[in-house]
Amino acid sequence: MEGLVSWLLDLVWSKPLVYGLLLTGILFSLMMRFFQVRHIGEMIRLMFQGEKSPAGISSFQAIALSLAGRVGTGNIVGVSTAIFIGGPGAVFWMWATAFLGASSAFIESTLGQIYKRQEKGEYRGGPAYYIEDGIKGKFGKIYGLVFAVVTILSTSLLLPGVQANAIANSMKNAFGVNSWIIAIILAVVLAIIIFGGVRWIANVATAVVPFMAILYILMALIILVMNIDKVPGLFALIFKSAFNMEAAFGGIFGAMIEIGVKRGLYSNEAGQGTGPHAAAAAEVSHPAKQGLVQAFSVYVDTLFVCTATALIILLAGTYNTTDGTTDSSGAPHLIKDGGIYVESADGTKDYSGTAMYVQAGVDKAFQGDGYKFDPSFSGFGSYFVAIALFFFAFTTILAYSYIAETNVSYLMRGQSKKATNIGFNIARTLLIAATVYGAVKTAELAWNLGDLGVGLMAWLNVIAIWILHKPALKALKDYEAQKKALGSGRNAVYRPDPAELPNAKFWLEDYPERLRQEGLEK
Template identity: 80%
Template sequence: MEAFVSFVNDLVWSKPLVYGLLITGILFSLLMRFFQVRHFKEMIRLMFQGEKSPTGISSFQAIAVSLAGRVGTGNIVGVSTAIFIGGPGAVFWMWATAFLGASSAFIESTLGQIYKREIKGQYRGGPAYYIEAGIKGKVGKIYAIIFALVTILSVGLLLPGVQSNAIASSMKNAFGVNQWVIAIVLALLLILIIFGGIKSIANVATAVVPFMAIIYIGLAVVIICLNISEVPALISMIFKSAFGAEAAFGGIIGAMIEIGVKRGLYSNEAGQGTGPHAAAAAEVSHPAKQGLVQAFSVYVDTLFVCTATALMILMSGTFNTTDGTTNSDGTPHLIKDNGIYVEAADGSKDVSGTAMYAQAGIDKAFSGGDYTFSPEFSGFGSYFIAFALFFFAFTTILAYYYIAETNVSYIFPGRGQKIWINVVRIALVLATVYGTLKTADLAWMMGDLGVGLMAWLNIIAIWILHKPALKALKDFERQKKAKGSGQYAIYKPDPNEVPTATFWHEDYPKRLKEYNIEE
């Protein structure tokens, strides 16, 4: 099983996808004149704008659900793994992926809003919806169904195991909790929440995600302040390593870029096609508003949370790097030999255990200089990482469920919808339980496969359909300039260019009346 998944994974995550994601981000950024810098303040303002309705959720709830999906295991274990394999320079390529990926996040989330539908009292949207509406005809319908099926498979079966495996591993390391206990607790919590639908998931995400992210980033700031003298050297090491100028890491620049981009995408999900599902559920007067909010969520995920993890790891001094080859005894060939890697009792190497590097940074910061790292040591760092992973990873699983439900609703819009939604609920719970028990290597490979398949399908789609999103941004900027604020910007789609944006064709006259504006 592992050999087969590894083989398919290598095909999916080939160089065309890795560098294609970077090129896509660069070109979209150029086309939008680096909006991610120009509209930074507007992103923050729009995030807290309180538009909501019985049909849709607010922008803040939408970004909370989106961040629930983005901020997860990838922000701790993923960063640790990236540094483990690619060295400190991988952090730079995660930053680059986030900055450029914000443009992909804007395009896909704005498209999600443009082509959203109101179904049974709530907004539904995402790549499957905009692929069908934008490409049209049999080709568009078949493409949309393929994306929906791949997404259900990925977020419903492949990806939950990565999150639950990290929760089980960290809880066992910190508190010695049996994996079966974690599996049962996760299953019960999921059942209690996911049967409440998007409103229930949004309420949990709104309460948990901002709270946990603030605490996590806050602790990182404290650690950085306690070790402020080391920060310049660490930043220098990241940049030198990224471009092969650091002697210890100079020979692995290709692996560094690939693992940085892969882990960056796994963490922030920009261009992958998950963000548009939550974006489409938001109540806004203009699609570009939600596009800007979702672009900012990429910053929160990678530039804030992932950077916090990276600095804690690098400050610990416990990380090491492998060039991907093995020694004669099967152990990784290390580029840097003064670190550790996690070894299980049977001799297998557990890359997900690199989360220990993050906890090592926390423990070292509070040790008063008297610190020696040991995989068996459980201090404050291990407890904190265990709790952080639990909340981050659990809310990510909730977001996965909502995405799966949205795509089930797309494929089965009729009477059988409720039955299939319940099937997906059960499947996701079982996948989560299974993920707490299987090997970490297989969990990560299956997760990477799911992310890669979705990314391929969505990146092709947004290149085909990106023009309405670009025009929506220009229209928003025009209205913002004319009115002095984007608060009352109203979207009026051109019926000749986007005839299938039926929601907005009906919504425009209602908005004019609501805002008391004469056309």
């Protein structure tokens, strides 16, 4: 079984997927005339707009929910892994991936809005919905069904354990808390939140994600200000290494680009099909609004949070790219399937172990150059990074719950509300069980299966957005034209052509009716 999964993982997460997602970002950026630069101010403005309704959440709640899924272990463990394998230059390629990936995030999130539906009092949407309604016919239904099943299995059963394992190990390393205690706490808090539905999840994400991300970035800024004389050299190192001009990293050029792109995509998830679920839940007057907001979430994830991690590591020098089995301190680490795990003396594997190098970076910043790396040492850096990782990974599990629930709703359309709620509760129970299991036991097979599920989602989604991208491009042009004609004080309203988008039923039927009712009330 493990051999089969490993073979499938190598096949799915192969160069065609990594470079295909990067090429997709390049081409979409060209088609939209690099909107990610032209509309940066509009992205920020729209993020704080307060549109919401009984069926939907605000744009800020939607971006918080989306960031809950994007900002996770990849922002700490993933970045340190990228630097271990690809050197400092991998950070540049993570930046490039975020910049280009913003275009993929716009396309998929705008499609999520165009084809969203109002089901049992809440907005639902995502790749399964726009695949079926956009492609149409029997093929579209089968394609949407496959995506929904793969996504439910990945987000409710396979991926939560990955995040929980990172939480348990980081808390154990920093505070000495038993993994079973962490598992029980996670299970109880998760149950309270996810059984409350999307609004509870969105409210928690809105409260936690921005606060923790800002606090983490502020910590990095404090460290950089304390070492301001070294900052220009850090950026010079990143750029020189990225273009193979740094002698120390000259032999890893190919690995640097590949791991930088792969870890960037794994962290910000642009094009992988997770973001559209949160985007579709937002209450907006035009789909392009949420596309722009979600594009900005990619920047927050990679350009801000991941960069904070990278600069802490590079400033402290707590990394090594010349040896695949041990680092300069003697702490063992092994590279496997593009990732790094720390192997203890008893043979157990800790895939979140590279977080200790971020912890060491913070410790060194406050203790000076005399600090010597000790994996068993618990200082301020250990505590701070453990807490940050806890919140980042926990909110990611919350986002997984919402994504799984959305796809259960897709599969249960036409069923009674009671039957749908049973489906929700099964998915929620599986997620809590997977979280507990992941917290108390490292399962290499589960990690590989989780990566496999995400890779399959990415393949299915990137093919779909290439087939369906034209309505999203047209929505952007329509939004730009309306904003130019109306000015900044008026709201752009989406009115699709029924002949072109007959299945965009919310925008063709529900939304016009609401506008008519509001007009009558006024």
